[in-house]
Amino acid sequence: MKKVLSRIYLVFIFILLYAPIAVLIVLSFNKSKTRAKWGGWTLEWYVKMFQDQAIMSALYNTLLIALLSALIATILGLLASFSLLSMKHRTRGFVLSLLDIPMLNAEIVTGISLMLIFIAIGQFLSHWGYTIEFGMMTVLIGHITFNIPYTVLSIMPKLRQINISTYEAALDLGASRWLAFRKVILPDIMSGVLSGFMLAFTLSLDDFVITHFTKGPGFDTLSTKIYTEVRKGIKPEMYALSTLLFASILLLILIFGRARRKTAASSQPAVY
Amino acid sequence: MKTKRRFWMDGPYLIWTAAFIVIPLFTIVYYGLTDKTGAFTWSNIAQMGTPERLKALVLSLLLSLLATFICLIMAYPLALILTKMKIGATGFIVSIFIIPMWMNSLLRILAWQTLLERNGVINQILGFLHLPKQYLINTPYAIALGMIYDFLPFMLLPIYNSLEKIDSNVVNAAYDLGANKLQAFWKVIFPLTLPGVISGITMVFVPALTTFVISDFLGGSKVLLIGNVIEQQFTQVGDWNVGSGLSLVLMIFILISMAVMQHYDKDADDRVTAL
Numbered sequence: 001m002k003k004v005l006s007r008i009y010l011v012f013i014f015i016l017l018y019a020p021i022a023v024l025i026v027l028s029f030n031k032s033k034t035r036a037k038w039g040g041w042t043l044e045w046y047v048k049m050f051q052d053q054a055i056m057s058a059l060y061n062t063l064l065i066a067l068l069s070a071l072i073a074t075i076l077g078l079l080a081s082f083s084l085l086s087m088k089h090r091t092r093g094f095v096l097s098l099l100d101i102p103m104l105n106a107e108i109v110t111g112i113s114l115m116l117i118f119i120a121i122g123q124f125l126s127h128w129g130y131t132i133e134f135g136m137m138t139v140l141i142g143h144i145t146f147n148i149p150y151t152v153l154s155i156m157p158k159l160r161q162i163n164i165s166t167y168e169a170a171l172d173l174g175a176s177r178w179l180a181f182r183k184v185i186l187p188d189i190m191s192g193v194l195s196g197f198m199l200a201f202t203l204s205l206d207d208f209v210i211t212h213f214t215k216g217p218g219f220d221t222l223s224t225k226i227y228t229e230v231r232k233g234i235k236p237e238m239y240a241l242s243t244l245l246f247a248s249i250l251l252l253i254l255i256f257g258r259a260r261r262k263t264a265a266s267s268q269p270a271v272y
Numbered sequence: 273m274k275t276k277r278r279f280w281m282d283g284p285y286l287i288w289t290a291a292f293i294v295i296p297l298f299t300i301v302y303y304g305l306t307d308k309t310g311a312f313t314w315s316n317i318a319q320m321g322t323p324e325r326l327k328a329l330v331l332s333l334l335l336s337l338l339a340t341f342i343c344l345i346m347a348y349p350l351a352l353i354l355t356k357m358k359i360g361a362t363g364f365i366v367s368i369f370i371i372p373m374w375m376n377s378l379l380r381i382l383a384w385q386t387l388l389e390r391n392g393v394i395n396q397i398l399g400f401l402h403l404p405k406q407y408l409i410n411t412p413y414a415i416a417l418g419m420i421y422d423f424l425p426f427m428l429l430p431i432y433n434s435l436e437k438i439d440s441n442v443v444n445a446a447y448d449l450g451a452n453k454l455q456a457f458w459k460v461i462f463p464l465t466l467p468g469v470i471s472g473i474t475m476v477f478v479p480a481l482t483t484f485v486i487s488d489f490l491g492g493s494k495v496l497l498i499g500n501v502i503e504q505q506f507t508q509v510g511d512w513n514v515g516s517g518l519s520l521v522l523m524i525f526i527l528i529s530m531a532v533m534q535h536y537d538k539d540a541d542d543r544v545t546a547l
Contacts, residue, residue: 006353013350017368020383021375035386080285101293106482106526108499112506112519113296120299145292206377226378242376249374
């Protein structure tokens with residue numbers, strides 16, 4: 001009885017979380033242009049979205065920012081993890097709590113604070129005739145900022161588990177610092193680095209609030225484009241594009257996860 | 273791990289933290305406490321006192337507390353069930369938390385419009401069952417539902433993690449000493465998961481209190497939350513001083529909940545496992 005109840009509960013939660021996603025996928029095949037009516041199945045929107053300049057440029061911006069911000073945040077997070085671990089306990093706690101602010105703070109406050117600092121920098125630079133343009137660059141900086149804590153939190157625990165003697169042994173055996181880092185430390189923390197990167201990529205891909213406040217007119221990511229479209233009626237192409245993105249990430253992760261499990265399984269006995 | 277301090281290692285992220293995290297927050301304080309000419313004033317903060325803004329703030333507090341409470345009573349049993357399942361639970365957690373994130377978050381909320389509308393999916397099902405149609409969309413309850421839907425995983429993960437960490441010997445000891453199931457839960461299990469519960473509460477409360485997207489999409493223009501008031505101040509009115517002043521008031525509530533979290537969550541690294 002108890003088991004049945006808990007199964008029912010799990011199914012209920014699953015429906016709650018996945019009903020909206022199912023709705024969106026179904027809508028992407030809806031022939032009727034409005035959400036309220038069902039007009040039969042069609043693949044029209046999947047073709048039309050590729051012909052829509054605005055949607056394609058929003059997609060390009062979204063992917064480019066996700067990729068760059070995840071990459072830069074991972075590099076900064078890696079440096080931060082090394083640096084933090086070599087700090088004294090108290091200093092580390094302090095710096096870490098500063099670094100964590102974007103993760104714990106409300107997104108709207110982070111967004112507003114970034115918008116204001118860009119305005120302030122712009123006013124400052126205007127004395128010398130420079131301007132700050134709200135667009136790709138400001139959004140990218142915003143995304144890197146909220147991504148850093150997540151990469152640090154993925155990488156630092158892995159780094160902490162490393163035995164420094166192996167690194168020192170590599171140095172003693174004549175390896176350069178860079179070689180020792182690449183051959184000894186990096187393989188051990190790679191899973192943390194990768195999961196940090198993936199997390200940052202996903203968060204950036206899905207972000208709306210920070211982008212909303214740091215973008216300028218004429219620059220759009222998919223999220224901000226959806227937000228402005230909601231008022232005038234959203235184009236069905238958006239459902240198609242999001243479904244396609246959703247499906248491709250799901251597919252990628254399945255393949256990627258499987259390959260990783262395979263290599264993990266085959267390399268495990270060889271470690272010791 | 274100890275290595276020698278080097279600027280190329282410390283420099284980049286420390287400069288980044290100062291430039292784009294710490295100084296921007298002080299910029300809000302500066303704009304919030306000055307007027308257009310740069311002179312000191314409290315008037316931006318006092319702007320929160322107008323009836324409609326107070327109403328929005330109170331409604332935000334009520335709805336976010338309601339959503340946090342419902343998330344808690346939904347997530348705790350769920351976490352208990354998942355810990356008992358053992359095998360496959362991690363996979364379930366990943367799918368429950370990560371996979372929905374690959375569908376655009378704005379569209380996911382928008383999808384609730386389709387579900388809740390006057391002629392939406394839920395009302396059509398009700399009609400099919402010969403039940404009366406319900407007025408669901410553009411109500412505070414629709415907003416609360418959106419919050420619960422969007423933030424439930426933030427409650428689930430920390431609770432699940434703290435349940436996972438409990439040593440089963442401790443629970444068995446309670447049973448050996450004559451505790452019944454209820455006693456073992458309230459006296460042993462629940463207190464041990466309190467840090468997880470607290471961090472779940474703050475992780476739901478802060479985003480729920482400050483959202484403007486959920487109320488935009490599910491409340492129509494009829495229901496304004498404090499997030500909407502502030503957002504409009506920046507993007508439509510364009511008055512950064514008043515907007516910053518209102519944000520400062522909002523930050524008081526965020527700071528309170530962050531302080532509570534800090535108090536219970538001494539080891540900041542613990543949160544890593546929540547991801």
